[in-house]
Amino acid sequence: MNDNSKFKLGLFIILATAVFFAALFILGTMDRFKEKAHISTLVSESVQGLSVGSSVKYQGVPIGNVCEIMIYPTDNVIRIDMEINISKFKVQQANHAPVTIPIETFNEHVAEAVKKGLCCRMELEGITGGKYIELQLDKNSEPPKYDIAEFGLEYTYVPSQPSLISDLRGSVTSILAKLESIDYKGISDRTNAVLDSINERVNSPKFDETIDNVNAMVTEARKSIENLENLTNSDIRDKIDTISKNVNTAVTAVESLTKSVEVEIKSIEFGKIAENFRSFLSTAIRTSKTLDETLFNVDNGVDALIEFIQYIDSDPASLIQGKQKPKFDDEKGGKKR
Amino acid sequence: MPADSFIHQCGDMVFQLKDEAVSLVSFLGDVTAALWEGIRHPKRLRWKDFLFYMNTCGPDGVPITIMISALMGVVLAYQAEVQSHKYGADNFLPMVIGCTILRELGPLMVAIVATGRSGSAFAAEIGTMKISEELNALQTMGIRPTRFLVVPKMWAMLLMLPLLTVIGDFVGCAGGYMVMRSELGMPLDVFLRLTRQGVAVKYFIEGVLKSVVFAYIITMTGCWRGFRTGNDAIAVGRSTTSAVVTSILFIVLADAFLAKLFTVFYGW
Amino acid sequence: MPDNITSPAPAANPNVTPAIEVRDLSIGYGSRVVLENLNFRIEPGQIVTILGGSGCGKSTLLKHIIGLYKPLHGDILINGRSIVTANEQEKRSIMSEFGVAYQGGALFRSLNLAENIALPMEELTSWKRDEIRKRASEKLALVHLDGFEEYMPSDLSGGMIKRAAFARALALDPKLLFFDEPSAGLDPLTSDMLDNVIMEIREKTHATIMMVTHELPSIFRVSDRVIMLSAEKKGIVDDGSPAYLRDHSNDEYVRTFLSRGGTYKSNSTEPDHA
Numbered sequence: 001m002n003d004n005s006k007f008k009l010g011l012f013i014i015l016a017t018a019v020f021f022a023a024l025f026i027l028g029t030m031d032r033f034k035e036k037a038h039i040s041t042l043v044s045e046s047v048q049g050l051s052v053g054s055s056v057k058y059q060g061v062p063i064g065n066v067c068e069i070m071i072y073p074t075d076n077v078i079r080i081d082m083e084i085n086i087s088k089f090k091v092q093q094a095n096h097a098p099v100t101i102p103i104e105t106f107n108e109h110v111a112e113a114v115k116k117g118l119c120c121r122m123e124l125e126g127i128t129g130g131k132y133i134e135l136q137l138d139k140n141s142e143p144p145k146y147d148i149a150e151f152g153l154e155y156t157y158v159p160s161q162p163s164l165i166s167d168l169r170g171s172v173t174s175i176l177a178k179l180e181s182i183d184y185k186g187i188s189d190r191t192n193a194v195l196d197s198i199n200e201r202v203n204s205p206k207f208d209e210t211i212d213n214v215n216a217m218v219t220e221a222r223k224s225i226e227n228l229e230n231l232t233n234s235d236i237r238d239k240i241d242t243i244s245k246n247v248n249t250a251v252t253a254v255e256s257l258t259k260s261v262e263v264e265i266k267s268i269e270f271g272k273i274a275e276n277f278r279s280f281l282s283t284a285i286r287t288s289k290t291l292d293e294t295l296f297n298v299d300n301g302v303d304a305l306i307e308f309i310q311y312i313d314s315d316p317a318s319l320i321q322g323k324q325k326p327k328f329d330d331e332k333g334g335k336k337r
Numbered sequence: 338m339p340a341d342s343f344i345h346q347c348g349d350m351v352f353q354l355k356d357e358a359v360s361l362v363s364f365l366g367d368v369t370a371a372l373w374e375g376i377r378h379p380k381r382l383r384w385k386d387f388l389f390y391m392n393t394c395g396p397d398g399v400p401i402t403i404m405i406s407a408l409m410g411v412v413l414a415y416q417a418e419v420q421s422h423k424y425g426a427d428n429f430l431p432m433v434i435g436c437t438i439l440r441e442l443g444p445l446m447v448a449i450v451a452t453g454r455s456g457s458a459f460a461a462e463i464g465t466m467k468i469s470e471e472l473n474a475l476q477t478m479g480i481r482p483t484r485f486l487v488v489p490k491m492w493a494m495l496l497m498l499p500l501l502t503v504i505g506d507f508v509g510c511a512g513g514y515m516v517m518r519s520e521l522g523m524p525l526d527v528f529l530r531l532t533r534q535g536v537a538v539k540y541f542i543e544g545v546l547k548s549v550v551f552a553y554i555i556t557m558t559g560c561w562r563g564f565r566t567g568n569d570a571i572a573v574g575r576s577t578t579s580a581v582v583t584s585i586l587f588i589v590l591a592d593a594f595l596a597k598l599f600t601v602f603y604g605w
Numbered sequence: 606m607p608d609n610i611t612s613p614a615p616a617a618n619p620n621v622t623p624a625i626e627v628r629d630l631s632i633g634y635g636s637r638v639v640l641e642n643l644n645f646r647i648e649p650g651q652i653v654t655i656l657g658g659s660g661c662g663k664s665t666l667l668k669h670i671i672g673l674y675k676p677l678h679g680d681i682l683i684n685g686r687s688i689v690t691a692n693e694q695e696k697r698s699i700m701s702e703f704g705v706a707y708q709g710g711a712l713f714r715s716l717n718l719a720e721n722i723a724l725p726m727e728e729l730t731s732w733k734r735d736e737i738r739k740r741a742s743e744k745l746a747l748v749h750l751d752g753f754e755e756y757m758p759s760d761l762s763g764g765m766i767k768r769a770a771f772a773r774a775l776a777l778d779p780k781l782l783f784f785d786e787p788s789a790g791l792d793p794l795t796s797d798m799l800d801n802v803i804m805e806i807r808e809k810t811h812a813t814i815m816m817v818t819h820e821l822p823s824i825f826r827v828s829d830r831v832i833m834l835s836a837e838k839k840g841i842v843d844d845g846s847p848a849y850l851r852d853h854s855n856d857e858y859v860r861t862f863l864s865r866g867g868t869y870k871s872n873s874t875e876p877d878h879a
Contacts, residue, residue, distance in 0.1 A: 012396035016500030
């Protein structure tokens with residue numbers, strides 16, 4: 001082996017080893033030298049999609065990763081520990097470049113922010129169903145559900161809020177519950193009973209107005225459902241709230257409708273308007289049909305909502321991407337409503 | 338039954354395969370024992386041969402490794418870019434390129450190049466030595482041919498192939514970056530940041546560990562084929578070809594196995 | 606010993622352990638028997654040539670004796686130790702007691718001459734590097750290759766390679782040497798020179814030498830004894846000193862074979878030390 005070969009071999013080994021360590025440094029070790037703070041949270045919902053290494057973001061800025069996920073089976077709680085790269089948190093100094101805050105200060109800031117409503121929430125990362133943890137200030141956040149002292153967390157605790165999905169699920173479920181609470185059968189029965197009792201009686205001019213109200217209410221309910229279908233990520237929460245309100249209004253309207261029908265009918269002085277009997281009969285029959293239609297529409301609306309929540313359950317990514325085009329030419333499967 | 342009947346030939350083939358398998362396994366044992374002996378008595382390692390093979394397996398293979406790896410990175414990036422650009426997933430590209438090269442293509446391509454360069458050379462060298470009775474000479478001198486011929490090659494390969502792989506990985510990623518830069522105008526710092534986001538250091542280590550296994554396979558198969566060379570000049574050509582083919586087959590099998598192994602045991 | 610043996614060479618001394626003893630040896634490849642029921646002893650200090658027509662199994666026999674192949678049947682004792690039944694370690698120890706010079710030299714092409722000759726010393730002894738170098742030079746001088754230490758085998762002629770191979774076989778000063786076709790493919794003068802080297806080696810080392818060759822002039826010059834093999838009979842056809850066999854062998858084939866070298870004048874059974 002001559003000197004030239006020896007030099008070549010030596011150079012090769014040095015260069016390759018240098019590249020090796022540079023790669024190690026760039027890909028991972030570099031982070032080891034950065035100062036890390038830790039925070040913990042407790043959740044009771046499923047952490048499907050979240051894993052060790054998932055991002056942690058503060059109002060959209062990546063600040064760290066999930067470093068541990070563990071289960072406390074006795075309390076049915078999942079604990080998530082996060083590693084926060086505090087080099088992202090700076091303090092501006094006059095005429096100087098911003099400097100990273102010390103860990104203690106960071107922890108103090110976090111504790112302070114928690115009092116002001118800092119909470120974390122699991123959010124969908126993209127089209128893959130993976131999740132990240134978003135830290136944000138939410139003034140309307142619910143107070144922490146757990147007694148933290150019980151868990152003896154060694155890191156600063158940040159309370160969690162239900163994730164978008166479970167939030168959405170909760171809202172829609174309550175809407176459904178309210179819709180389901182409408183006593184369709186009772187309404188129908190009562191209406192029929194009223195119809196029976198006013199057989200051969202007269203009608204009221206206010207009646208058509210009421211029917212119009214009911215129709216308007218149904219139209220509104222339908223619109224709400226359509227809105228629900230065309231949701232986008234940005235305004236999802238607002239819309240759910242609106243829907244919730246709309247449905248509430250609808251339910252109230254249906255209730256008041258029933259009452260007003262009863263009141264109307266009771267208040268009518270049947271004997272006085274005998275001459276209108278014939279026309280009343282025809283109106284009553286029309287009213288009965290319209291009411292049936294209305295109830296049928298409300299029922300459809302409930303079906304659509306159930307379908308919608310199932311759809312979200314099976315494909316949460318659609319919340320981010322919007323409604324997917326049906327694959328291939330499965331028109332029937334694609335357009336279910 | 339005639340000797341050239343199909344059934345006869347099939348039977349013959351099975352016996353040949355059995356012979357080959359038995360021979361390979363005993364050779365594996367022999368080489369491993371010789372390596373262990375080398376570890377216990379490092380003074381007995383033939384340092385001069387070791388340095389010689391380090392040179393031929395390492396620095397001499399750098400130009401071709403750089404060329405193949407860079408082109409591989411470029412091709413991979415082009416193909417991935419065309420597809421992912423349609424979905425606006427350009428930001429995923431550095432991760433795709435990094436993961437694919439570091440975990441799979443880098444070690445694999447470097448190993449295939451090394452098989453072509455070194456594995457075949459080992460087979461040819463030992464095959465020629467067998468024909469010129471040098472192996473017999475070693476044996477009658479009371480020197481174990483595996484220790485004398487295989488161990489220096491093995492250590493050289495075990496050290497050099499991972500280093501070549503590191504270079505291949507680096508150049509492959511650089512090739513990928515060239516495409517990102519020219520096609521998408523992606524700045525270097527963005528490319529690096531996106532690569533770091535998606536590529537864990539364990540992927541890099543996985544690739545390097547794979548290359549250690551590949552080095553073992555290449556040297557073992559090359560030398561084994563050399564020792565099994567027949568006694569004519571054509572036999573050397575045959576064993577060289579066979580060394581390359583067998584090596585690549587084993588490398589791909591090992592790659593599949595290791596990919597599964599890393600996933601199962603380390604959740605990689 | 607076959608019945609037709611003309612002259613059983615120098616009488617065997619039962620008190621001396623033979624350098625090589627072959628007992629009921631059958632050799633071959635797979636199921637094909639090449640030679641069977643071979644029996645002979647080679648006393649220390651003899652130069653014995655295994656002779657026979659092409660394809661009679663001379664080289665195969667030599668390779669069995671030096672332990673490269675396993676015989677089909679029988680035993681081979683080297684200095685009283687069986688090389689057939691020995692385990693790997695014993696075999697290596699037996700092998701280190703003899704030197705072999707192969708037909709093509711079998712020098713390692715990646716090593717220069719000195720390194721080639723030093724190799725067995727480096728691998729099998731604990732001698733110091735300087736001593737090894739000195740001894741390697743001595744061996745090269747013994748075969749008249751002094752000054753060629755740094756030459757690579759590829760830079761040498763056929764005759765030089767053979768001599769270098771002799772030197773390597775002598776590296777550990779063995780008492781038993783095997784030469785496979787030492788003068789094959791060489792011109793008569795080079796061949797002559799090799800014969801001289803062989804005789805010088807014997808004189809200086811008193812080693813037992815077993816050769817395989819069919820160079821008749823060499824045989825008549827250096828051999829004390831010839832063991833003649835026949836492919837047809839798959840065994841030894843005659844055994845004795847070359848000149849005696851040429852003139853008095855009971856076997857026509859042996860006489861004819863050796864008469865091809867009849868022009869070579871030899872008046873005694875002793876090798877010519879000229």
